[in-house]
Amino acid sequence: MLAVENLCKHFGGLQAVHNCSFSVAEGTITGLIGPNGAGKTTTFNMIAGELPPTSGKILFEGQDIAGLPTHEMFHRGIVRTFQIPHELAQMTVLENLMLVPPAQPGERLWSNWFSRASVRSREKSVMEQAEDALEFLSIYHLRDELAGNLSGGQKKLLELGRTMMTNAKLVLLDEPGAGVNPTLVLKIRDMILRLKEERGYTFCLIEHDMDMIGALCDPVIVMAEGAVLMEGSMDEVRSDPRVLDAYLGGEAA
């Protein structure tokens, strides 16, 4: 579904991502791990269109999409969440979700003034969709709360909720379990599995929690120093000396 070929991102002299190639097969939950600074989030930012690559290709469903703007990626079905939650703090939880669905008639000024019935009926269905998502995430009671008042874990859930308001095919999750208490991590794990089953999303997820990676991901891709170090099942990754070396540094191995 997604194939990254020789992707590079250089910031001045820093080679954040260098000749990185991997692919994500449809229907999988592909894990992306690696030490801090390995270039995982930078790779995500390029796939999601937030950063133009320095060079290389990003093939999505056979088409090279490298360098397209974020909203183009979104409309092709690539949706991402953020490592640090990007909630709209002064808007309600419900509004945070209602913002997301694409091509709402009410986003066109003209329609709001001259075809209000269509705007109103879509608003109603978007609201129901958002309420469904809130029930799925079991945060319906926070519907009218300002998103800025949520706890860290609840904001993570809201990030996940945003992906449910789209026609996503590929969902990029950037550390969905970081800074979340262990019980909630288990819940988020279940939700990811359910979204895969019920909605047919393909996931690619960055995570440092190896239990979560082990429980969800196959295959697992290990990145180090801007490139792919290896790829395989979690067991293969665990037993590969190069991975240990990358995480702990050369001398320790």
Added chain:
Amino acid sequence: MDALYGYSLYFISLLTMGGIYAVLCLGLNVQWGFAGLFNAGIGGFFAIGAYVTALLTTAPSARHIGGFEINTLVAYGLSMLAAGLVAWGVGKVCLRLRSDYLAIATIGAAEVVRLIFKNETDYTNGPRGVSAIPKPFETLPEPWNHIAFLVIVLIAVAIAFWALQIAQRAPWGRVMTAIRENEPAVRAAGKDVEQFRMEGFVLGAMLMGLAGAFMAQYLKFVDPNLSDPLTATFLVWVMLVVGGSANNKGAVIGAVLIWTLWSASEIVTGRLPDEWAVRTAYARIFLIGLMLQVFLQKYPLGIFPEQRPRPPRSSRESA
């Protein structure tokens, strides 16, 4: 009785100018309050609207192009269109700039507009301006001519207010608020942020153009000083900030309130002793600055702070 009649005329003119400024201020509210775009060249769009109406509605004259004598309503539309088109062009180049750079760029654009009107003497009569601009209903007996024009301005304020209230509560306004809150999140939600910014910038400029058209008719005269940064740009900012940014009611009330104070300050400074006369212009500016301070100390978010629409009622029993 005569004094009372004089006061009434003053009151009508106060409301008319307040209404024209309310349209300007609503335009700035779309740009700054909704879209977060720092336009420091309001006077440019205002002057474009004024000149378009001036040149298109006047009788033939040897001093400037014209003689089209077109219908007032069409002139309003074309004034808005012209200001909107220029805003689109400026926006294409400048909207990617961050706030402070955008401010500088819009100051520049307004200055370019002023210099064009000033120096293209064959078309605009240069610094001597365009006079004898027809004003709707001016043939009615006094005071009905003034009242009729006031009514036109008030209708425009009402329509603009209504349209912006709807836009702000609609999904369009939701996207606008979200862009100010967290731009990357809105991009990740698949919205074309540049497109929305552009819509806000152009819509705001169109309202400023309409205000310019009213001003041309009200004064029956335009010259390049119409884009004066003090009265056409700075004063509008004070109005919006005092009234309440991102609040349409705040924009309208701020405009009328500050215009009243500005106008009244002339009465006060006019009574100062003669040796102070040369300084009165500066004293008024000082008073406006002082007023801005006082209001902001008391109402840091403006008299009417931004209000998000109430959450829609739930379609289901609380879970």
